[in-house]
Amino acid sequence: MSTNPIRTSTGLRMLAASIILITASPAFAQFQKAEDAIKYRQSAFSVMGTHFGRIGAVVKGEVPYNKDDVAKNAAIIATLSTLPWQAFGAGTEGGKAQPAIWTEAAKFKAGSEKMQTAITELNQAAQSGNLDNIKKAFSAAGQTCKACHDDFRKK
Amino acid sequence: MSTNPIRTSTGLRMLAASIILITASPAFAQFQKAEDAIKYRQSAFSVMGTHFGRIGAVVKGEVPYNKDDVAKNAAIIATLSTLPWQAFGAGTEGGKAQPAIWTEAAKFKAGSEKMQTAITELNQAAQSGNLDNIKKAFSAAGQTCKACHDDFRKK
Numbered sequence: 001m002s003t004n005p006i007r008t009s010t011g012l013r014m015l016a017a018s019i020i021l022i023t024a025s026p027a028f029a030q031f032q033k034a035e036d037a038i039k040y041r042q043s044a045f046s047v048m049g050t051h052f053g054r055i056g057a058v059v060k061g062e063v064p065y066n067k068d069d070v071a072k073n074a075a076i077i078a079t080l081s082t083l084p085w086q087a088f089g090a091g092t093e094g095g096k097a098q099p100a101i102w103t104e105a106a107k108f109k110a111g112s113e114k115m116q117t118a119i120t121e122l123n124q125a126a127q128s129g130n131l132d133n134i135k136k137a138f139s140a141a142g143q144t145c146k147a148c149h150d151d152f153r154k155k
Numbered sequence: 156m157s158t159n160p161i162r163t164s165t166g167l168r169m170l171a172a173s174i175i176l177i178t179a180s181p182a183f184a185q186f187q188k189a190e191d192a193i194k195y196r197q198s199a200f201s202v203m204g205t206h207f208g209r210i211g212a213v214v215k216g217e218v219p220y221n222k223d224d225v226a227k228n229a230a231i232i233a234t235l236s237t238l239p240w241q242a243f244g245a246g247t248e249g250g251k252a253q254p255a256i257w258t259e260a261a262k263f264k265a266g267s268e269k270m271q272t273a274i275t276e277l278n279q280a281a282q283s284g285n286l287d288n289i290k291k292a293f294s295a296a297g298q299t300c301k302a303c304h305d306d307f308r309k310k
Contacts, residue, residue: 040205043198047238050195079234
């Protein structure tokens with residue numbers, strides 16, 4: 001008895017579909033539940049915001065410039081700036097996230113990359129210790145934060 | 156008319172007391188409010204826990220070992236492990252923090268330093284890429300987490 005070619009083909013298609021599902025679903029596979037992803041990205045943004053605010057206080061002249069402090073804050077921000085994006089996978093709607101994050105995914109991704117580039121530049125300025133460059137890079141980075149908040153974060 | 160020396164002395168003592176208060180209070184001066192400090196430390200611990208858990212999954216054999224992934228996770232943990240402690244200043248009681256954090260401050264500080272040392276060792280093992288060393292360092296680091304949670308975190 002030969003195997004029914006139609007059944008085999010169907011079986012193969014189902015297997016292929018399963019593989020696609022398995023490889024496609026890890027959008028938030030790093031997180032057990034959507035709530036975990038939401039908590040993670042909010043936490044990463046929160047810590048990042050604290051350290052960004054500390055450089056902001058120096059830029060605004062509220063706190064005297066100290067090279068080491070600004071360099072440390074910028075390095076922390078640089079590490080954190082890479083983290084939240086992995087936690088916006090399919091099925092993780094909620095929190096302050098606007099639906100546009102998923103309906104305009106390419107725009108959101110471009111914004112996140114722009115921000116990471118700006119933060120890398122802020123970190124370079126901070127490590128080199130030139131306050132004028134820090135101010136410029138801080139302002140540019142702040143604008144990338146705001147752009148995404150305007151479009152993708154609930155008010 | 157000469158200035159009353161007793162009044163002057165009292166004034167100086169009050170001034171001295173004010174200076175001590177000003178210099179002593181920045182325990183959480185980096186944070187505007189106690190709630191900000193609590194949110195900050197909880198967020199830092201939360202992100203750290205996520206990445207620690209990812210190495211844990213490799214150590215337990217649930218996820219195949221990938222040197223780059225473990226190294227990245229360990230570097231993130233190393234950065235984050237230095238952060239929460241600044242947010243346990245006087246007046247920041249609350250959240251999951253046990254009062255013992257402030258009544259047994261030296262023990263808490265020693266615990267936090269032990270943890271940071273263990274995380275540095277985990278990061279070294281992760282960067283060098285020796286899975287056996289990673290497993291040992293992960294276990295040692297996990298014990299420093301647990302020790303503080305047992306003594307200082309609300310159940």
